[in-house]
Amino acid sequence: MRKGMKTAQVNMSILGGRLIDPFNNRDEVVDIHVANGTIVALGAAPAGFEAEQVLSAQRSVVCPGFTDLSARLGEPGFEQKGTITSETTAAVKGGVTHLCCPPDTFPVVDSQAVVRLILDHTAQFGRCLVSPIGALTKGLAGEQLSEMASLKEAGCVALSNAWQPVKSNQVLRRCMEYAATFDLTLFVNAHDASLAEGGCAHEGTVATRLGLPSIPETAETIAVVSHILLAEQTGIRLHFSQISSRTSAKLIAEAQQRGLAVTADVAIHQLLLSEEDIDHYNSLGHCMPPLRTKADQQGLREAVSAGVVQAICSDHRPHEKAAKSKPFAETEPGISGLETLLPLSLRLVDEGLLDLFTMVQRLTTGPVGVLGLARKGLAVGEKADLTVFDPEKRWQVSEETLISSGKNTPFLGEFMKGAVLATVRNGTLVYED
Amino acid sequence: MSTTADRQLQLNSQGQLRHFLNINGLDRALLTExxxxADSFASVGEQAVKKVPLLRGKVVANLFFEASTRTRTTFELAAKRLxxxxxxxxxxTSATSKGESLxxxxxxxxxxxxxxxxxRHSQSGAPHFxxxxxxxxxxxIxxxxxxHAHPTQAMLDMYTIRRHKGQFEGLNVAIVGDVLHSRVARSEIKALNTLGVNExxxxxxxxLLPTNVESLGVKVFHTMREGLADADVVIMLRLQRERMQTALLPSEKEFYQRYGLSRESLQFAKPDALVMHPGPINRGVEIESEVADGAQSVILNQVNYGIAVRMAVLSxxxxxxxxxxxxxQAKR
Structure with missing residues (x-):
């Protein structure tokens, strides 16, 4: 599909693709021309433009590169699970040009040094833009404020305490006030640690039958309520990460109707799997938050369709084999999801939940809006960060076809419809099928 | 779906038992088998030479990741008699404490x-894994x-019920106490329903009840008076003392008054109701001594039958x- 093998910034033309660009509300077949990393024309090439690289995108979709609000890279501290090199390579294969990594690394992202480490490694080895999410509290211990302003200065796009509890509502309130002072967004994995204590599966029929220690829905919904009320008091921008219950979606919708600055994302697997998928102790379905009921899945789907949930993310968590090769409760939660984000999202289109344009919104303008970034999409003068995908191309998920170090996905062996043909970042071809 | 998977894992291509992990997935014919x-082995213990040669030359390893005296001993006796x-x-004291993985x-x-x-393992699903x-x-095994499950205990309880009641049809069986933490209860509920009891x-x-416990195939009661009414079998579960510390119960006394099996509360059941307990029993916590040692109790018989049932499962x-x-090998 291409001419020329150069991977540096070269003049590039992407021809004949269906441009879907929610930033500019465009959906039409149009050529794109890129020079010096920047889009120079849509439609006819500018006079004298010579493409050194030509991508033929006929019967394919060209859209802004996906922004993934949660993908763990393994680095620093868990390199046996993945590295910035391996996981950003998986990201661009999945069409993701920008990802946010949670702060629960080792050491945690609570100092400028760790932020710089991640950004330096990304500059050296990374294929896509990586934005660290800073720790809300020192060491994620939930007791003292982190140096939030310094973290922002170093490049953190938001703050989060990941899955670690904040010690008290008083500490949480102070965190919110301080973060709001510096116009930071708080990412929340809504989780009441005492209700969830020791649990590894949704508290419902399947966990009861399998005798697994369980996590009730209220572990999430109570935390959603308390965060909304404190956000209302403190004026912080709140973003709920990876919600798993339909009640959470309703509570968030109500807060949005009251005019609060509250957004949410959902992991793609929560829209396709349910508690049934951990049956027979399938540790590949062990994730956090746990897979809940079909009714929850339906409620989350409606929230994605209605825009209550603005973004779909991969919640990518690569693991080494041994992490999943134990009795269920001892296995580590998480799914390797970057490479299946697009084809699984396309299932929502096939099933009639979303149209293709809305799906692209949930992967582009939705998450970019959550981060409050001033991007203009695929417009003349903008950096060329884009993805070309064939929505019909079939492929099989296997340990061989996955590039990520993490082969831990319950979709292993399944056929996917939809594959990325090319990913361009800053005008450079960073992935090609 | 789970039932099919459980069946496939536990049976060989001829439909014979090859692992015994869970009652789920096993049909009535196999449980009856x-x-x-077990019936055919029951007399072995009474012979002068208490051995049959079915497992001669085979090595059985007892891997108890969790302490147990009775269950381990009966498995050992069962294997030795075979x-x-x-x-x-x-x-x-072995390898896992040195960091070696399971x-x-x-x-x-x-x-x-x-x-x-x-x-035996503290994690649900470890034997499946x-x-x-x-x-x-x-x-x-x-x-x-x-x-999750304790299928040999459930089968020896089924054996006990069949020995003393003759059949399963028409029986009402009440299981009393800490169902939430009980692997015995989960396996018994499945076995009783498979074998066709009335209720x-x-x-x-x-x-002390797991969420959606009804989905396991039980009727839920919160009083002994209602729960034991017309019961043919009363199975008491062991109550562990740490349940008081984790805000599940206020005190042993309050529990015993409401859910303990005493001579008074046993009156709610049928006059010929069997009293069972998987052991070890806490006298005065879940069961009154006079009831545990009384005429309706088959608690010691259960222990005895345990060897025959385990011989059956092992062989x-x-x-x-x-x-x-x-x-x-023939295929190769």
């Missing part, structure tokens, strides 16, 4: 030509996993595993 086989060589491996440790034992593992992913060529009931306060699983190996 276990009980009938003429097997028995290894008792004390896990707490998987590595078991694969080492498999390499030492063990034919059968009897596994071993049978499916670690040592598929070794027959795995679940001797209790987490809160399985659980009697406990809500704190059936070993023969199913051997048959499968022979089939595979």
């Amino acid at each position: 276990i009980l009938d086989t 003429s097997a060589d028995v290894l008792n491996i004390n896990i707490s 998987k590595d440790m078991l694969q080492n034992l498999e390499a030492m030509a063990c034919d059968m593992f009897v596994v 071993i049978a499916e992913h670690v040592c598929p060529g070794v027959a795995i 679940n001797a209790g996993d987490g809160r 399985v009931r659980v009697v406990a306060p809500k704190t 059936m699983a070993m023969s199913g595993q051997v048959a499968e190996k022979n089939i595979l």
Whole structure:
């Protein structure tokens, strides 16, 4: 599909693709021309433009590169699970040009040094833009404020305490006030640690039958309520990460109707799997938050369709084999999801939940809006960060076809419809099928 | 779906038992076969030479990752009466405390030509994990996993009920106490329903019942008066003392007054109701001494039957595993 093998910034033309660009509300077949990393024309090439690289995108979709609000890279501290090199390579294969990594690394992202480490490694080895999410509290211990302003200065796009509890509502309130002072967004994995204590599966029929220690829905919904009320008091921008219950979606919708600055994302697997998928102790379905009921899945789907949930993310968590090769409760939660984000999202289109344009919104303008970034999409003068995908191309998920170090996905062996043909970042071809 | 998967994992290609992990997935005919086989072994203990040669030359390893005296002893006796060589491996002083993974440790034992593992583990699903992913060529017998299943205990309880009641049809069985943490209860409920009793009931306060417990196939009661009414069998569950510390119960006294089996509360059941308990019993916590030792109690019989039932399960699983190996070799 291409001419020329150069991977540096070269003049590039992407021809004949269906441009879907929610930033500019465009959906039409149009050529794109890129020079010096920047889009120079849509439609006819500018006079004298010579493409050194030509991508033929006929019967394919060209859209802004996906922004993934949660993908763990393994680095620093868990390199046996993945590295910035391996996981950003998986990201661009999945069409993701920008990802946010949670702060629960080792050491945690609570100092400028760790932020710089991640950004330096990304500059050296990374294929896509990586934005660290800073720790809300020192060491994620939930007791003292982190140096939030310094973290922002170093490049953190938001703050989060990941899955670690904040010690008290008083500490949480102070965190919110301080973060709001510096116009930071708080990412929340809504989780009441005492209700969830020791649990590894949704508290419902399947966990009861399998005798697994369980996590009730209220572990999430109570935390959603308390965060909304404190956000209302403190004026912080709140973003709920990876919600798993339909009640959470309703509570968030109500807060949005009251005019609060509250957004949410959902992991793609929560829209396709349910508690049934951990049956027979399938540790590949062990994730956090746990897979809940079909009714929850339906409620989350409606929230994605209605825009209550603005973004779909991969919640990518690569693991080494041994992490999943134990009795269920001892296995580590998480799914390797970057490479299946697009084809699984396309299932929502096939099933009639979303149209293709809305799906692209949930992967582009939705998450970019959550981060409050001033991007203009695929417009003349903008950096060329884009993805070309064939929505019909079939492929099989296997340990061989996955590039990520993490082969831990319950979709292993399944056929996917939809594959990325090319990913361009800053005008450079960073992935090609 | 789970039932199919449980069936496939536990049976060989001829439909014979090769692992015994869970009652789920096993049909009435197979459970009855276990009980009938146990019947044939029941007299072995009364003979002068208490041995049959069914497992001669086979190595059975008892892998108890969680402490147990009775269950381990009855498994050991059962294996020895079948003429097997028995290894008792004390896990707490063994490899896993040196950081070796469960998987590595078991694969080492498999390499030492063990034919059968009897596994007790604190994690639900651990024996499934071993049978499916670690040592598929070794027959795995679940001797209790987490809160999930304790199928040999359930089968010896079924054996006890059949010995004393003759059949399962028409029986009302009440299971009383800490169902939430009980692997015994989960396996008994499944076995009783498979064998066709009239009704399985659980009697406990809500704190000791798992969410959606009805989905297991039981009727829920919160008082002994209602739960024991017209009951043919009363199975009491052990109450562990730490339940008071974790805000599940206020005190032993309050629990005993409402859910303990005393001479008074036993009156709610049928006059000939059997009193059962998987042991070890806490006298005065869940059951009154006079009831535990009384005429309706079959608690000590349960222990005795345990050996015959485990002999049945061990011999059936070993023969199913051997048959499968022979089939595979013939194919090659």
